[in-house]
Amino acid sequence: MTVLRLLFTEADLPATTETVVSWFQFNGSRWQRGRSTIAALPAGDRLEVLLPPARVLRTEVTLPKGAARQVRKLLPHALDQMLLSDADTLHLAHQTEGESCRVAAVDKTLLAELLGTLASVGRRPQHVWAADALIGNDGSTLLWLGNGWARRRGALAEWFDADTPASPPALLASTPSDDPLTLYLDPDSPSRPAAEFWTTQLGRPVEIANADPMIAPAAPDAIDLLQGELAAGPQLDLDWSRLRPTGLLIVAALALLLLSWGSEWWRGRSEERALQAQMRDAFTRAFPGTPLIDPQLQLESMRKSPTPSNAANGTLGPLLELAALLRSAPYPLESLDYRGNTLEAVFRAKPEQLSELAQQLASRGQPGLRPEGADRTVITVTLKP
Structure with a gap:
């Protein structure tokens, strides 16, 4: 099965059929990458979309005992004190583990318009993730996405603005730590960071990964945004028990x-x-x-x-x-x-x-x-x- 993965940056949104995006096509060990308009994307059996991590709010809430069955109805109330905007304007996706619920929120209009643009050229995504879904959540990995670095720590997502990957962001440098750090970025990127320079600036071991993160599988704990009314297929929020x-x-x-x-x-x-x-x-x-x-x-x-x-x-x-x-x-x-x-x-x-x-x-x-x-x-x- 051929997977076609699209990477949208902040500059690509809102997207039209003429917006040029980066795409990654892979089937087993064979893969290729390129850029083209949405109207001229290559073929793929399964379409996956990666959104800018800064556009997807991640958090974790604790639900009342027995409330997991009604989580979709309770989430807007549980997040009322955390959100800067009205919950009705956001599309909420979640993963539950017992009474703990990890939540991802994205602007409902933004996501609906993007799906509509893809549908207008006959494309229907099977998955929509934040781009940092391609890295782990242990806080030891940074992912370069053109205008900054993304990192995940537990249920939280962090974003560090940066003009170039050559130097560590000031906010990251101000956070002391001895834990090793791995940098993932486009292998063809014209500006490459130097591991020694980063190690000196951060005071912690830093290495540059050779693998292309854009063809890595999504992390097991990544929250798929295609849930509820925007689900990829029919979905009923029923208590089957x-x-x-x-x-x-x-x-x-x-x-x-x-x-x-x-x-x-x-x-x-x-x-x-x-x-x-x-x-x-x-x-x-x-x-x-x-x-x-x-x-x-x-x-x-x-x-x-x-x-x-x-x-x-x-x-x-x-x-x-x-x-x-x-x-x-x-x-x-x-x-x-x-x-x-x-x-x-x-x-x-x-x-x-x-x-x-x-x-x-x-x-x-x-x-x-x-x-x-x-x-x-x-x-x-x-x-x-």
């Missing part, structure tokens, strides 16, 4: 519904097979010696095309009519049997629900109703001679 019981109940209800539907389907299939077996048995008793293939189709064929055997049995026509009438009833038919000249049907219904059907059967034979259990009724119809 509270929704878990509801989700389990929904899953259980769906499982029960599926089990009930499957049981009902299996029951219907069983009843259908039982009815087919009864039809085959009734056909064999009514027409002994006749080959049995499909009793329903054979009976319909014998009814419509009389044969000598059909003529000898004058009850076939009325019998088929009765069977069709019984099967058209709006209640589940569990079994249908024929003995002699009597047709017996078992319905899953109460006797009073089948009274109208019994009246319809009276014109074709002598009906009878017999309850069996709480919700089953047997209808018998004796054919008229």
Whole structure:
């Protein structure tokens, strides 16, 4: 995967499609760098944006116990005493560890306009960081960004203005320390600091790093600014732990519904097979010696095309009519049997629900109703001679 990383300086903001920016393209061990307008950027599978560190305020707040779930709503109130401007004008991103919350704030209009400019040329960043995300937070590293040095110490970010990297900034020189210091800057920079001179001026060991910091991976604790309403993808600020019981109940209800539907389907299939077996048995008793293939189709064929055997049995026509009438009833038919000249049907219904059907059967034979259990009724119809 090819990564395209854009570095914006203070002079590049606010940016337009004609703004010239520095870009870094790398894929594994292969990389290249250059400068071009935003409209003419090279290709990349993933776009990353680096903002001037001075434009991104970093701090750390302690949240009340149990408030981590609502951190996005509480941050503006928690930062009220720290911010120089209205919290509504800032876009806030955060990382939480227990009750500790590290925060990065950037001007909302600035970030929205930058994302809009990139979108106008078909580019959508997957990450937006402050440029000092490329160095560690132990305070032992300085990163040169054209008009000053950036340093991170814990959750805090420091910026030292400087016209040239050749000399250490006065503010840094006024802070005594014995800890070693490493300087990272553009390998092609025309002005290079001398490690010995820095060591003398600061009174601490100083070395110049040979690696290009712009192709280094972002630090694990770097705060991605694409959160909330400006997130790179869909993001819901929900407390999933509270929704878990509801989700389990929904899953259980769906499982029960599926089990009930499957049981009902299996029951219907069983009843259908039982009815087919009864039809085959009734056909064999009514027409002994006749080959049995499909009793329903054979009976319909014998009814419509009389044969000598059909003529000898004058009850076939009325019998088929009765069977069709019984099967058209709006209640589940569990079994249908024929003995002699009597047709017996078992319905899953109460006797009073089948009274109208019994009246319809009276014109074709002598009906009878017999309850069996709480919700089953047997209808018998004796054919008229």
